[in-house]
Amino acid sequence: MENRAERVTVEKMETLPDKSSFDVILANINKHVIIKELPAMRQQLRKGGVILLSGLLHEDLFDIENESFKNDLPISERLNEGNWICLKLTKEGN
Numbered sequence: 001m002e003n004r005a006e007r008v009t010v011e012k013m014e015t016l017p018d019k020s021s022f023d024v025i026l027a028n029i030n031k032h033v034i035i036k037e038l039p040a041m042r043q044q045l046r047k048g049g050v051i052l053l054s055g056l057l058h059e060d061l062f063d064i065e066n067e068s069f070k071n072d073l074p075i076s077e078r079l080n081e082g083n084w085i086c087l088k089l090t091k092e093g094n
Contacts, residue, residue, distance in 0.1 A: 020044055025051045031060040035067045042071045042091060050076075051089040058083050 025041050027034055034053055041051055051073065056064065058080070068075055068089050077088035 021046050023049045025049070027051065027053050028055040031056055031063055034064060038067050038071050038073070042073055045073075045091045047091055049091050051091075052086065053089065054084075054086040056085050056087065058085055061085060061087075 021044055023046055025045060027037070027041070034056075038051075045051060053064065061078075064087060065075060068087075073089040073091060075087050076090040079086040
């Protein structure tokens with residue numbers, strides 16, 4: 001598969017910058033921060049973009065699923081390793 005990325009920027013941030021938009025957001029933080037910030041992440045995610053959530057425990061899944069549903073960010077993929085999970089949320093709408 002060919003990668004046609006013209007510009008890739010990787011940044012470590014404590015908060016999302018104002019008025020930016022992203023194709024991919026990677027959040028490796030605890031579930032409480034994810035739940036709090038998910039609406040802002042969705043707002044700054046381009047249509048067709050993905051949010052990758054890692055650093056979550058299996059017991060966090062129910063809460064994250066509920067919040068992703070509320071924010072119209074369906075979980076499109078899930079990976080498990082021991083008690084850890086990684087989730088891919090996809091923005092399908094606007």
